[in-house]
Amino acid sequence: MSTTLPGFEFVTAGKVRDLYAPTGRDDLLLLVANDRVSAFDQVLSRPIPGRAALLTALTRWWFGHLPDVPNHLADDAVPVPPEVADRAMLVRRLSMHPVECVVRQVVTGSGYQEYRRVGSISGVPLPEGLQDGDRLPEPIFTPAYKAELGAHDENIPFEQVVDLVGARTAEALRDTSLAIFRTAAAVANAKGVLLADTKFEFGDDEHGVLTLGDEVLTPDSSRYWDAAAYAEGRRGVSFDKQIIRDWLSAHWDGHGTAPDLPDEVVERTANRYRELVDRITG
Structure with missing residues (x-):
């Protein structure tokens, strides 16, 4: 699942990305993104060719179009x-916050399921019907x-x-997430795309500055x-892996290993x- 890279030490392999550390730098x-794809908390056996380079390019594009938000x-x-190089990002280590910062402007997916059960999402009450x-x-x-690897994240x-x-940090996470979402949604809308929802991850840098990390506004972290x-x-004509989820x-x-x-x-x-x-990006 990993590749030997000169000048770097392998750290760990996640679902769809591998982490390395430059030798002698902590x-x-x-x-390093790869073409593996996950769905329903499983890494599937078939990769999606070119996926890693595309998602990396899109993340880099969004970082460049969010100049007011510190990133890693x-x-x-x-x-x-x-x-x-085409699927890797060299980043600063952050002290990550244990919160998935999800923003929604469309009620769908797991959010809609929660709404059907309790009339709210993450404690946010929503209108009936x-x-x-x-x-x-x-x-x-x-x-x-954020759940441990292999477990479901829990809405809170x-x-x-x-x-x-x-x-103070909770308010910053909320306000920054909503501000980024509004900016990104406007950009996407101008390109004929509805940003239904997305998730962000933040950490603090060495100076305690709230910093945007991980992948950003990709089809794996967002519904477009x-x-x-x-x-x-x-509804739901998507640009993400909903095709895979539907199939x-x-x-x-949902039991055992997912089929090819x-x-x-x-x-x-x-x-x-x-x-x-x-x-x-075009």
């Missing part, structure tokens, strides 16, 4: 091995507690975020829908990733 990490990129600190895919008047902050109310990180299709009433839901009961994806699903997913990156 302040930096090399995040450290491109010039040490040379990155050329064999992974919402249907899957309904757009909210304003984006809402619906945080989740804002008050629990305060308990975890303190009131075709805006024209949505306006026509066709698995129709062909797998057919070629057609792999190709369609890769094409949707490419189309989104071209739309957003």
Whole structure:
């Protein structure tokens, strides 16, 4: 699952990304994306060709278009091995906060399921009668507690975020997440894309500055829908791995190991990733 990189020491392999540290540096990490794809908390056996480079390029593009938000990129600190340069980010180590900062402007997915059960998402009360895919008047902050690898993240109310990180940091996480979302949603809308929801991860740098980390506004961390299709009433025409989720839901009961994806699903997913990156960055 890992590759030997000269000048770097392998740290760990996550679901869809491997981490390395520059030899002799404890302040930096090399995040190397790969073409593996996960769904329903499983890493699937079939990769999506070109996925890693596309998601890395999109994350870098968004970092460049969010100049007012500190991020963890450290491109010039040490040379990155050329064999992974198109899918790697050299970053500063952060003290990460244990909160997934989820922002939604559409009620769908796990958020809609929670709304159906209790009438709210992460403790945020919502109007009665919402249907899957309904757009909210304003984006809402619906945080989740980061679960251990292999477990489900747990939606939590804002008050629990305060308990975890303190009131000042909790407010900064919420306000910064909502501000980024509004900026990104406007950019996406101008490109004919509806940003339904996304998640951010933040940490503090060595000076205690709240810093945006991990991947940002990619199809793996966000739901992007075709805006024209949505306006026509066709909800959920996505640019993310919903194609994979839909196929698995129709062909797998969720128990045991997920089945291999057919070629057609792999190709369609890769094409949707490419189309989104071209739309957003073009």
